[in-house]
Amino acid sequence: MKHVLITGASKGLGLDLVQIFLKNEWIVWGISRSTTPELDILIKEYPRQMNWRSFDLGEPEKVREMIFKDFVDIKVPLSGFVNNAAIAYDDIITNLQVGPLENMYKVNVFTPMIISKYVIRNMLYHRIPGSIVHISSISAHTGYKGLAMYASTKGALEAFSKNTAREWGVKGIRSNCVVAGFMETDMSAVLSDDQKGRIYNRTALKKATSINSVAESVYFLHTEKAASITGQNLHVDSGTI
Numbered sequence: 001m002k003h004v005l006i007t008g009a010s011k012g013l014g015l016d017l018v019q020i021f022l023k024n025e026w027i028v029w030g031i032s033r034s035t036t037p038e039l040d041i042l043i044k045e046y047p048r049q050m051n052w053r054s055f056d057l058g059e060p061e062k063v064r065e066m067i068f069k070d071f072v073d074i075k076v077p078l079s080g081f082v083n084n085a086a087i088a089y090d091d092i093i094t095n096l097q098v099g100p101l102e103n104m105y106k107v108n109v110f111t112p113m114i115i116s117k118y119v120i121r122n123m124l125y126h127r128i129p130g131s132i133v134h135i136s137s138i139s140a141h142t143g144y145k146g147l148a149m150y151a152s153t154k155g156a157l158e159a160f161s162k163n164t165a166r167e168w169g170v171k172g173i174r175s176n177c178v179v180a181g182f183m184e185t186d187m188s189a190v191l192s193d194d195q196k197g198r199i200y201n202r203t204a205l206k207k208a209t210s211i212n213s214v215a216e217s218v219y220f221l222h223t224e225k226a227a228s229i230t231g232q233n234l235h236v237d238s239g240t241i
Helices: 011-025 037-045 060-069 098-126 148-170 191-198 213-221
Strands: 003-007 029-031 052-056 078-083 131-137 174-180 233-236
Touching: 003 011, 003 098, 003 233, 011 029, 011 037, 011 213, 037 052, 060 098, 078 098, 098 131, 098 148, 131 148, 148 174, 174 213, 213 233
Parallel strands: 003 029, 003 078, 029 052, 078 131, 131 174, 174 233
Antiparallel strands: none
16 A cells, blocks of 8 residues: 555545545545544544644644654655645735744745655655645636735745756656645635635636545546656646636
């Protein structure tokens, strides 16, 4: 069985990702701040495949000790990493505050970069041509009022991913981003129906992006069928125009 590390594993897209990898007989190492009843069911249903650890991604300085020393140690041969967890700091630029901005960058950028560092070291140690996938956002490509700060974190991830692909492709390690459109998640739940309607009307399909479609795309990038895909941004966004 192959091993994959997934952040934000307890709900939404993360939970769908966990289910897909488990059903395809991967061993999952899931991270989130807290568990959920849905995740607890999967832990009981897949006791030999599902591993979970509580961790706050707002603490990048603790990544090595809390994740790669006491959880996914060097004996675990990682074949994949899905950087899914993220928080949003939504506001207009003239209201920008340093504190919330720094916290969002820790969760969305700094910690994923540090995790990537140790994931790559793990893959090199085990000589595994692994796959790294970052969940990006259509907001990094199409402007939305109030999302400038959040979009900037996703743009940073896309640049990091492309350069990771160039740097480590020689060892067979691939890095890609799945650029997700607006999905029905906790992050989008704060939007009114009118706001959602205006966002969805900007897409070709005129509807929210399917969480399952995004999750299946992420899984595809971890399979041999995607062996020649690296350094790319795969848009799964209902055809956002």
